[in-house]
Amino acid sequence: AIGGSASRAENLACSAVGERSCPHPLTDVEANQVLGEHERMVRARFAAIVPVLQRIAREQRAEGFVEAARRIAQAELGIEPPTELLERAWLGGLDMRALYGQVVLKTVTQLANEIHQVQAAGSGATEPEATSFLLDCGYHAVDISPCSDGRLKGLVRYVLRLPEAAIRWRRAYAGALFDVEASVQRWMEAELQRYREHHPVPPDAGTRFLKIAVYHWSSSDPAHQGCAAHGSNQRRAAAAALDRLRELRQAVENRFCCGASVDLLLIGVDTDTDAIKVHVPDGRGELSLHRAIDNLELYRQTLDVDADEARMAVYRAIEESCSRQGWGAAEGPPHDGMRRLVATLLINNLSQIEYVCRTWGGRYPDIGHDERFISVGDGFEEFQLRNLAYFAHLQTLEEGADDMDVGIRIFEKLHASEGRPIVVAVHFRYDSRVPGSRERTILRCKRVRSAIRSRYAHLEQRGLLVCGMTVQDTKERSPIEAVEPTDFPVLGQDGDVR
Amino acid sequence: AIGGSASRAENLACSAVGERSCPHPLTDVEANQVLGEHERMVRARFAAIVPVLQRIAREQRAEGFVEAARRIAQAELGIEPPTELLERAWLGGLDMRALYGQVVLKTVTQLANEIHQVQAAGSGATEPEATSFLLDCGYHAVDISPCSDGRLKGLVRYVLRLPEAAIRWRRAYAGALFDVEASVQRWMEAELQRYREHHPVPPDAGTRFLKIAVYHWSSSDPAHQGCAAHGSNQRRAAAAALDRLRELRQAVENRFCCGASVDLLLIGVDTDTDAIKVHVPDGRGELSLHRAIDNLELYRQTLDVDADEARMAVYRAIEESCSRQGWGAAEGPPHDGMRRLVATLLINNLSQIEYVCRTWGGRYPDIGHDERFISVGDGFEEFQLRNLAYFAHLQTLEEGADDMDVGIRIFEKLHASEGRPIVVAVHFRYDSRVPGSRERTILRCKRVRSAIRSRYAHLEQRGLLVCGMTVQDTKERSPIEAVEPTDFPVLGQDGDVR
Ligand SMILES: [Zn+2]
Ligand SMILES: [Zn+2]
Ligand SMILES: [Zn+2]
Ligand SMILES: [Zn+2]
Numbered sequence: 001a002i003g004g005s006a007s008r009a010e011n012l013a014c015s016a017v018g019e020r021s022c023p024h025p026l027t028d029v030e031a032n033q034v035l036g037e038h039e040r041m042v043r044a045r046f047a048a049i050v051p052v053l054q055r056i057a058r059e060q061r062a063e064g065f066v067e068a069a070r071r072i073a074q075a076e077l078g079i080e081p082p083t084e085l086l087e088r089a090w091l092g093g094l095d096m097r098a099l100y101g102q103v104v105l106k107t108v109t110q111l112a113n114e115i116h117q118v119q120a121a122g123s124g125a126t127e128p129e130a131t132s133f134l135l136d137c138g139y140h141a142v143d144i145s146p147c148s149d150g151r152l153k154g155l156v157r158y159v160l161r162l163p164e165a166a167i168r169w170r171r172a173y174a175g176a177l178f179d180v181e182a183s184v185q186r187w188m189e190a191e192l193q194r195y196r197e198h199h200p201v202p203p204d205a206g207t208r209f210l211k212i213a214v215y216h217w218s219s220s221d222p223a224h225q226g227c228a229a230h231g232s233n234q235r236r237a238a239a240a241a242l243d244r245l246r247e248l249r250q251a252v253e254n255r256f257c258c259g260a261s262v263d264l265l266l267i268g269v270d271t272d273t274d275a276i277k278v279h280v281p282d283g284r285g286e287l288s289l290h291r292a293i294d295n296l297e298l299y300r301q302t303l304d305v306d307a308d309e310a311r312m313a314v315y316r317a318i319e320e321s322c323s324r325q326g327w328g329a330a331e332g333p334p335h336d337g338m339r340r341l342v343a344t345l346l347i348n349n350l351s352q353i354e355y356v357c358r359t360w361g362g363r364y365p366d367i368g369h370d371e372r373f374i375s376v377g378d379g380f381e382e383f384q385l386r387n388l389a390y391f392a393h394l395q396t397l398e399e400g401a402d403d404m405d406v407g408i409r410i411f412e413k414l415h416a417s418e419g420r421p422i423v424v425a426v427h428f429r430y431d432s433r434v435p436g437s438r439e440r441t442i443l444r445c446k447r448v449r450s451a452i453r454s455r456y457a458h459l460e461q462r463g464l465l466v467c468g469m470t471v472q473d474t475k476e477r478s479p480i481e482a483v484e485p486t487d488f489p490v491l492g493q494d495g496d497v498r
Numbered sequence: 499a500i501g502g503s504a505s506r507a508e509n510l511a512c513s514a515v516g517e518r519s520c521p522h523p524l525t526d527v528e529a530n531q532v533l534g535e536h537e538r539m540v541r542a543r544f545a546a547i548v549p550v551l552q553r554i555a556r557e558q559r560a561e562g563f564v565e566a567a568r569r570i571a572q573a574e575l576g577i578e579p580p581t582e583l584l585e586r587a588w589l590g591g592l593d594m595r596a597l598y599g600q601v602v603l604k605t606v607t608q609l610a611n612e613i614h615q616v617q618a619a620g621s622g623a624t625e626p627e628a629t630s631f632l633l634d635c636g637y638h639a640v641d642i643s644p645c646s647d648g649r650l651k652g653l654v655r656y657v658l659r660l661p662e663a664a665i666r667w668r669r670a671y672a673g674a675l676f677d678v679e680a681s682v683q684r685w686m687e688a689e690l691q692r693y694r695e696h697h698p699v700p701p702d703a704g705t706r707f708l709k710i711a712v713y714h715w716s717s718s719d720p721a722h723q724g725c726a727a728h729g730s731n732q733r734r735a736a737a738a739a740l741d742r743l744r745e746l747r748q749a750v751e752n753r754f755c756c757g758a759s760v761d762l763l764l765i766g767v768d769t770d771t772d773a774i775k776v777h778v779p780d781g782r783g784e785l786s787l788h789r790a791i792d793n794l795e796l797y798r799q800t801l802d803v804d805a806d807e808a809r810m811a812v813y814r815a816i817e818e819s820c821s822r823q824g825w826g827a828a829e830g831p832p833h834d835g836m837r838r839l840v841a842t843l844l845i846n847n848l849s850q851i852e853y854v855c856r857t858w859g860g861r862y863p864d865i866g867h868d869e870r871f872i873s874v875g876d877g878f879e880e881f882q883l884r885n886l887a888y889f890a891h892l893q894t895l896e897e898g899a900d901d902m903d904v905g906i907r908i909f910e911k912l913h914a915s916e917g918r919p920i921v922v923a924v925h926f927r928y929d930s931r932v933p934g935s936r937e938r939t940i941l942r943c944k945r946v947r948s949a950i951r952s953r954y955a956h957l958e959q960r961g962l963l964v965c966g967m968t969v970q971d972t973k974e975r976s977p978i979e980a981v982e983p984t985d986f987p988v989l990g991q992d993g994d995v996r
Contacts, residue, residue: 180934185683188690195693195701196756203693247933254931258694398894398949433752435745436678451896 101466138337175229283332290328599964636835673727781830788826
């Protein structure tokens with residue numbers, strides 16, 4: 001699942017314009033360094049798992065094995081290994097598949113809690129700061145739905161460089177085909193808060209609700225490494241996401257009176273370079289597949305100018321996109337706030353293009369799928385990193401089966417075919433202010449896990465599916481709590497009514 | 499499933515007080531007549547199905563069978579029979595189970611559309627009228643959750659005699675164990691409408707949101723014919739419903755600020771007599787299992803007085819219930835609106851007690867389960883009739899499996915054990931104002947149907963499960979549209995990923 005080494009030689013972003021132009025004048029060098037350290041740290045933790053387990057496996061016949069294995073796992077992986085599995089090794093040999101799965105799941109939990117500590121120690125915009133940037137752009141709430149694809153997992157933190165607290169909802173669906181009804185619910189929630197609590201601003205402040213959909217493609221291998229949910233067809237992926245956005249707007253406008261509406265934004269990501277394409281709304285808020293700014297092009301055009309001129313070029317590109325004629329012609333430019341938002345996204349993304357340029361020579365070595373686990377449910381806010389996890393947002397497998405199937409297909413090729421189990425982390429958040437919410441959320445975990453094990457029984461039976469469960473309070477930086485599985489089947493396979 | 503004939507001799511409601519006292523002075527004689535005609539009509543339509551199908555079965559070898567069968571079905575049942583089934587009869591014989599299932603489903607659809615016509619022709623309170631009664635009581639929205647039990651299916655129209663348009667949400671769950679999170683969503687929807695649209699009244703009107711839970715028991719056979727979800731234990735059923743109500747109030751109060759809350763009401767129904775027990779809230783809105791008014795007692799006590807005095811007695815009972823000491827002692831009487839609502843419910847229910855008294859000698863002959871079909875999903879507003887359908891409100895079988903299991907267990911005893919298939923009518927409503935809503939709702943129908951066929955495969959395989967699908971626009975009196983099944987399995991039984 002790694003891009004060919006031949007294509008790696010050519011730097012997609014800046015090789016064409018000569019020697020000295022890199023780094024780009026608008027690069028946030030400090031942020032790139034912090035993000036780079038974070039990425040290296042997390043990747044190293046996951047990369048260590050297989051070699052360490054191989055070492056443990058070699059020692060399973062030795063005396064004092066359990067203690068030795070624990071020491072190794074603690075020292076090398078920073079986790080407490082599942083002792084029961086180790087203790088059972090003398091009987092039928094060490095169950096490496098189960099051990100691998102448990103260790104991946106424990107690494108996820110452990111890392112998330114470490115990330116909380118880093119966050120608590122400072123850095124990162126606070127919620128009021130983050131909210132005020134978006135309020136400046138005229139938005140009181142932002143709901144973003146990327147594709148479930150793991151290569152978009154770093155979207156908010158890396159690709160768009162938005163303060164994480166600013167995005168109120170992040171819900172991934174295969175092919176970015178988000179649930180319209182669920183988005184309407186979130187719109188209602190945000191509206192109600194404006195009216196009842198005047199939070200973040202009262203309803204007469206003239207702010208809007210913004211829904212962003214994010215599709216993706218692969219510039220180096222467009223026919224194979226694009227969006228699996230749309231047969232790697234970039235145009236189809238973009239068109240489907242745009243249709244969904246329009247449906248949402250129609251739904252809100254038709255169901256609610258008094259001028260209810262939402263602002264829409266469509267963004268594409270080239271998962272080889274992390275360069276974005278922004279479909280700029282026109283004066284009426286309308287989008288077009290034909291009216292978009294290609295940020296890789298903008299990057300190349302502005303490599304040799306100074307920072308001020310580069311910034312001007314970004315604004316000029318926005319103006320220009322709205323004065324083109326023919327296909328994708330706009331009815332006037334977008335409102336000021338949207339223009340500011342689009343400019344910020346483009347400028348932020350220039351730093352990310354530079355990041356990929358510096359770290360990977362302009363193109364990721366893993367242009368294809370290389371996710372470590374499937375994240376199911378509410379997803380971990382803690383992991384905003386490319387190709388780390390495939391994320392299927394769902395409340396029930398019954399409704400989310402399509403999204404999950406796409407993920408399982410990817411992981412069958414990536415892991416199961418190599419004998420590694422597919423690791424699924426079922427994670428839901430509860431609201432500790434609501435009585436019974438934690439218990440009901442734990443039940444939901446068990447229900448979804450049971451449905452997954454039953455739907456993918458062909459993997460489960462061969463030990464190729466390891467499914468863990470965790471819950472977490474909705475309060476920011478709450479600890480992740482493991483849920484112990486009670487292995488009763490919930491969805492009947494044998495036809496019994498339970 | 500019919501009560502013993504010995505017990506039928508004694509009239510529970512009024513036999514004790516002598517000869518002349520019946521009818522009760524507060525009886526709405528005209529309403530009882532209209533309701534009686536409606537009940538007889540609907541029951542007759544379902545009762546005709548088996549004899550007519552037996553007649554058709556006898557003719558299946560005769561020449562011109564298909565035409566003859568169609569004529570009989572049209573004349574006797576008022577429906578167009580499924581012709582394909584009839585035409586296949588010459589081959590392997592008539593598939594009576596499938597035919598029975600299809601005919602029950604067609605009767606449901608046909609009757610619902612006939613009921614629309616009657617409604618359109620007049621009678622029944624309009625929505626503004628209905629809303630204004632509740633607004634007079636201080637409520638801008640009412641959400642009622644009875645048990646799924648079919649014997650409560652006539653709750654709103656017969657037992658409580660509330661204008662149907664007044665109840666904004668009717669969602670049945672096994673054991674009245676309603677979904678707290680879904681109720682919070684509905685509370686939010688009602689709030690938002692008050693704020694944005696000032697409908698039905700603006701937020702400063704001082705009105706409230708009312709959640710009613712309804713449990714039940716059987717006075718003649720309390721240990722067997724009570725609530726199946728609570729092992730026929732009346733106290734447990736009441737306590738569980740009360741816990742859920744309190745959880746909902748806590749959820750709203752803790753999740754939302756600015757004094758957000760809901761009013762609660764707990765009602766019990768004796769499914770043998772339709773007499774209710776109302777748990778009267780006190781001055782703080784608190785409920786108690788020990789503080790309730792038994793309306794059957796009130797009926798007996800007021801049989802011999804005049805209408806004014808009977809009405810006074812109802813109000814006195816409410817006062818009294820709130821001035822008792824010891825267990826269930828109240829902190830003052832409920833607010834005026836709640837008092838008016840409780841009085842109205844008690845008075846309305848006196849007519850229903852009288853109705854059962856007149857029609858059935860004070861106790862239904864079918865004190866046990868005698869439902870004709872299982873209604874799954876959003877339920878049919880059209881059928882508000884006791885023991886007609888078991889109603890499981892659900893969005894996915896994954897979440898609603900417990901409610902469905904209770905229903906299937908009841909129907910296995912009632913129908914499958916007699917060789918009759920269990921008829922399941924999957925019904926969801928869509929919003930034609932929302933683009934794609936109809937298509938997504940049809941998909942939901944198919945998803946739920948597929949999950950049901952897979953969970954109850956032991957019945958399906960023996961032809962003992964017939965599952966139809968219909969959708970309907972949310973607009974009042976919209977026609978019911980049949981959805982043709984595409985028989986692909988959705989939940990994998992064979993482990994294939996689709
Ligand atoms: Zn470069
Ligand atoms: Zn994708
Ligand atoms: Zn009587
Ligand atoms: Zn019940």
